Amino acid sequence: MTNKKYEWIGLDHVQLAAPPGSEEEARRFFKDLLGMNEIPKPEKLKVRGGVWFQCGAQFIHIGIEAAFVPAKKAHPAFVVQNIEALMKHLKENEVPIRINDEIPHLIRFFAEDPFGNRLEFMEEAK
Template sequence: MSTFLTGIDHIQIASPPDSEDTARKFYGELLSMEEISKPPNLQGRGGCWFICGSQEVHIGIQKDFVAAKKAHPGFTVHALEELKLRLAEAGYAIHEEAPIDGRSRFFTNDPFGNRIEFLEFE
């Protein structure tokens, strides 16, 4: 059987209207993701894009925004404890979870209430 899928190009996380500056502070400054330019034909939609490893994270504006409470991206990191401290110092609640398959992890919510997971392979 041949497979058509070869990987993940990007994920999209929804945010409320006029939230680009808040997204830049959280994803860009706090999480240290580099912002990348959106293609010219998509710039009028709002939102902002970031690079995370070899994948992209697209923050998309959603008019009738509702935060994702169960669905979530899982970002792999190094220095998980440092990131946890950085987020806590910035006022984000940390939700501890049991490790799975040799991965330490925790959850937080982005400024819009979306669930976000961070994992570090042991």
């Protein structure tokens, strides 16, 4: 059943969890290695820890969780342009990647952030 009173626009952000005190490690990975811009958190949320990054029009929120367990199945999927360059960059920085060819029209691979959360990267095959 369709509800015509509202409309889906898209995703604003995906939140990944990280252990307490890991903000600098998140910055090294998402900002320094992947090249995402850090977005300042609102003042009222800074006391919770964590750090936010921009990825295209969307955001990645790294939230601090005291009883942290990495997400091994649930994951964000990043759309990338020139995915081969990203794969090479990650390999050169000793980030293991797992290429996946199960979807014929996509070039895609999986990696993990420094906390063990699963990340997917994809590009439309040409």
